[in-house]
Amino acid sequence: MTRRYSEVDVFSPVAFLGNPVAVVHDAEGLTSEQMQRFAKWTNLAETTFLLPPTTAAADYRVRIFSATQEFPFAGHPTLGSALAWLRAGGVPQRPGEVVQECGAGLVRVRVDEQMLAFEAPPLTRFEPVGEPELEQVAGALGIQRSRIVDASWLVNGPGWIGVRLANAAEVLALRPDPAGLGSLCIGVVGEHAPGHDARFEVRAFLGDDPVWEDPITGSLNAGLAHWLRESGEPVGGGYTAAQGTAIGHEGRVTVSYEGDRIWIGGHAVVCVHGEVTL
Template sequence: MRNIRVYHVDAFTDQPFTGNTAGVVLDAEQLTGEEMQQIAKELNLSESIFLLPSDQTGIDYKVRYFTPTDEIPFCGHATIGLTWLLATELGLSQQQDGVVLGTGAGAIPVVWHQEEGRVQRVEMTQITPQIKALPVDLQAISEMVGVPVDAIDPAYPIQLSHTGNWHLLIPVHSQQAIDQATPDLIALSKHNKEYQIATTHLFTFTPDAEDDYDLYTRDFAPAIGIAEDPVTGAANGALTGYLYLNHMIPQDQITQLKIAQGRAIGRPGFLYVQAIPNGEHPIIKVAGTAKITIRGTLDI
């Protein structure tokens, strides 16, 4: 019998039962890829991350990411969940400042920000962002995401962006319109599979006036087995790259953004994102906190 350590970690929050829950599976060198997929299905979370030893110079650990139905190259909230656990539960922050993870998208450096010996935030550097156009039928997009055509903001392009996975980014006039979105998940899944898109990400620069964040977002991923992903590190990193490459944020100074997500489904969380100018290859950093909620052992 194999005993596999398994955790639930709520990422992009410091409160249990909020943010985005990741399955974090240690001891994955004992597992086959098929078993990892079965465990991800059993955990039934949006994504689960599996920790493996590394045989590559400059890579501390290899990781694999699975939704309940698919393996994917990269997942932001699961990366935050794993590295928070390594830093705190396993005490790695007392020995080093961070780790480099080998993912299907490339090397992802992660650092721990500490105060008085306590980890305050985990920050990952995502791979260099890319953007590309997509054939857009505004009426069809409106029907797929369940947002009226006049709620889609023409000031920003509907585009694909990538910092590990391709995300379809849709600008919306208001937070209320995002919260009221009722996507056609079957049509959206078919569309995203056709164009090899991981998620469809709605965003607005006009959150409710009393709130203290810069952007509000919502994310749907039926093509990879997730109806709605509560708080998405990968998609919001891709969003920040899109904003930079489209000259919507400065290209001559560091931009820091606070992004809110998850309120529409009762899992609110926050991400802290930086775009660091570097010509056409900006450096995108995504940070957040996490909370371990379940510790257990899977017996196989």
């Protein structure tokens, strides 16, 4: 069956310098096995499949797959799917806001032309990382354990372990061994010196995945935003994070705090729109 298909570049105002997501529209009738097989074939970090919602509160439902597994939630696929749905003729129930149904529940997405932001879902695991796991994390990153300033579980879909280093230069200097990651999902953050256009530099490493360094990662940045605020970092009303620098991307993620709510935003551009036979 022929279905509409899009590829959207997310978290960069410049096309082809963000993080691409593949979006299959009109995905009714596809099995989980077919979705997983196609997601592996695209060779992108994630592929999404748009479906009719099962609740009147949502505008559409999405299923999100990496090359190896399905996620209940992921950040850049949420923004990319929302823009693809709108550009394909979707009309939200509330102007300027799309409500996405996914495995993690309902996620609100604000839309202002090509600038989108999702309301970060709650963390389902937020606690210190045990010492044996930290030794494994340090080994996977190729650094001494003593260089890890702080660490926390940041699970909101993917099972992130957040790691803080002394500064952005240390983050950019990391040369992890993909084979050493095992099944770990590690997100690393360090602060830039004053004068940089971003407050923090972020990198994301994915074990057991052919795309082992993710260019720009919404779910990780959502978890980091929660952790930084809860740990007492003076983040004020928000900040900008850079990601993808080490691998030739120019990702920028905006973090906004509104009371207890955290919004994760960035630009998105539809770069490919056509058809796929599935």
